[in-house]
Amino acid sequence: MGYKVVIADDEAPAREELAYLTGQIPDVLSVVTASGGMEAVRRVQEEQPDLLFLDMDMPDLSGRQVAQLLAELQPGLKIVFSTAYDQYAVDAFKLRAFHYLLKPYDEEEVAEVFRELRKAAVPVTPKPAAAGGGCVKLALEVEGGIKYVFPAEVQYISKEGKHVLVHTGGGAYPVGYTLQELEQKLAPYGFFRCHKSYLVRLAAITELKSWINGAYDVRIDDEAGTTVPVSRNYVKELRLKLEI
Template sequence: MGWNIVIADDEEPAREELIYLLESSEEVDKVTAATGGMDAIKKVKELAPDVLFLDMDMPDLSGLQVAEIVGEMNPQVKIVFSTAYDQYAIHAFKLRAFHYMLKPYDEEDIAMVFRELRKIQPQNSAAAATALGQSASIKTSVKLALELEEGIRYVSPKDIMYISKEVKHVEVHLHDKAYIVSYTLSELEQKLEPYGFFRCHKSYLVNLAAISEMKTWVNGAYNLLMEDAGRSTIPVSRNYVKQLRLKLEI
């Protein structure tokens, strides 16, 4: 059984783009569109969705107003705010927002939401159930196979600092050396997430244990300072900052 989702956005292009991205996922069972705040409340009453994607700026009711009403009416609904502006983020999380996305969206934004949903409600996703089964069988001796011209090099996940997507290939970065691999970044994310790796940017996957600092950058984004030999700097997209801090900090 997949996710039942309602989208509330009065701008048709943004609404249709989000519908397209969501319906492209095998984890989604149903997507229903609402054209404004009142329509969103009505559809939440009728459909009791798992997730409500909620635009902040709508003509009848704001996203914050809708979130307050929905929170009282059906607190089980996970609210994902979506907006072109990041100044609403603090207010959104005060209302217990599940996630916060900035327009324009991309596939990785949606994937991030589903990853977090699977962690709290894994029974709603067949894909998550498979992942959990795989996690249960993980052994500490398992290593990542890097196919090189001279053969195969086996690398322990703890020795990988980060992974980057370059223009035409993906590179696995160890403490003082990088290897070009045939994997996609998404494949490596799936393989390494159980070992403490986090997708902090559409082009980067980092080992949480290899992060030494997080420095403020511009427009709410951050840079990570890694513990490799070159003290590499890795960007963190604004959408991922909150989840990264939740995973990284005690």
């Protein structure tokens, strides 16, 4: 499968640089450029691309305006917003952007857009449950013994110093596993590595909130309204897993 791309940016150097980088991607079939918002809308209607790289700040129509127009004209189009200013990140996510790039462009980040595009195109096949999988529980260390909980009772897991703690509605419990081991064991149960020190159960997330430097927090569905950090590198994949 190949991809058709439209790039909209009123700055010629940025437009040409991104056209070059996307042209190096093996499965990109065509790259068409536009120097403004209205031209971007026309190009999208003419080319029917799979992906639109859209500058947020253009003189005739802003990236937001273009995205709002195309939401009606081309509802299946995936949009990657690009800008030199990271304060536009929140607007980009509110507009359900597929991805968000900061200028100057990084070759690896551009390549990551297409890796995620390929991943989004592959249907996820649920893993068959192991025999007796409905009774599988996680062993937590408690005073005088072991407490067993279903994965659905776990809200998130944190690494604090040398200790890994499993957080449930009943408290935080140490476990004898590393965070990486728990990531592998709990992957079939809807857990996601959102930060180098955190795993979170996707069903326990109620809100994604912007923080600083492109990082985000997620709010957990518990009485304390706990927030868990999300590294910038994980935000896009997290949204793909959370959203319809």
